[in-house]
Amino acid sequence: MNIETYIKQPYPFYYEELKKVLFILCCLAIVSFLFTYLFEPFVVNVSEHKINSLWIVVLHSVIPIPVAFVYVFFLKKSVKKIENWTLGKEFLHLAVILFLIGLASFLIRDFIYTNPDNWSFRYLWEEIRNTFLVGSLLLIIILPLNLERLIYKHSSVLKKLPIQQQNTKEVNTIAQIQTPIIEENFELDLQTFLFAKVDGNYIEIFYTTSNGFEKHLKRLTLKEFYEQLSSFPFIFKVHRSYIVNLRAIESISGNAQGYVLRLKDYPQGTVPVSRSKIEDFNRFYSDISK
Template structure:
């Protein structure tokens, strides 16, 4: 049960910026080549080589770049809600990538080796096994260490702030929100507004009315909504899909993805603060607290 809870820990989704992913894959390819060249961890039969062993090591180091980049490209397209990304999902998808790399390495054996058994199950297993032996460092050591590092970092950041009091007291205002469709214009009560969340082409807006939660669905973008609330600095965009009323925060905790906000009188959902928004969140909090 502890392992199950551990792999369900939130984990950052690092694959949104594909340029950065490509550069990281190039770095890993170079590191893999240097490691293989210096330590020669696998037994090789030079007599079976069609090309020099140096170039074989180069090929095996470069193969992961197109395989992993294509996988990450498709993964980015298919993932709709990155806030649900976990350590377990990271493990699973990286393991699938290692499996694919091993399989591709098996498919090119005929271009590298003269062995008549190139297409045997033995060599398929060998290529997959060797790929996992190289990648096990990433799966079993780096990922847990990075998770632990991020949790400590965000928890330490939280010690610098306190959200036990309202940012601005006695807020009692109603704002006329204009939508692209004039008939759908509406009034937003700042006092009862909890948060808003993107839902496809709509915006879900949540309220707290005497401990009873209600939701409205409006044809409005998050940017259009937020632009009309600029005069209320405590209405804050915590994530690319969320805007929250900072007055509604009851408590904050940290995880590897950033902060997690718990709202007063609302237990149905926690609100994420993405890693890229943490510094701005802290600055807004401190400036409001000092007003």
């Protein structure tokens, strides 16, 4: 696999729950403090210190918390489709966070050191370089290892799922779907239904046809749509933005984000199954395949 293909690999978006992000940042701060305090990886001139060396280590360990948290807060708001998150994007944004942490460390030098060259380019480069030296473990080792771990985990579980489904047809597969506007209510034939996905305040519903597939835009939320299909066990919400007909699945593969579904008569793309839905998906898919 070449580098371009590798960095385009899907990767989990871990920043949806800010409380977990804050907890992880605090844990990383503790690890950073212990590593810097015990091993002293950087040369320091104690005579220039305005405050005790211990507090300097504490400051450099704590500064990343607000910097990274604020960045992640706005990142979460800016990312609309987390299923499009990749390893390359993860690398890029973590590198930006490391740069900002290094910049913040540079800006507080006057508070820590008496050196008259605190505002020089040399020390700007030094603070950013030191930050990347510490953070390179996360960028170069942990991310690729986590990617391979997740791919292996999800691919391994897939082997336990049924390869083919039984040919079972419901006597009645017509669902009456109600929308906020009565005139826009419609019938849905679940034998031709493939999947539905969020499109702003609407949903796009994909069907098979004699010529392949087509899609219709409906004024309805995904939650409202799914609730009206709750009596059909083969309709499943695989992602916060997707509902799929489990009987329309042609093949399943695994990646770091979860599963990827390919559907019959829909060669244009795939449907994601998020990591949080995998356990329920396995159960539902196995049940309808019996």
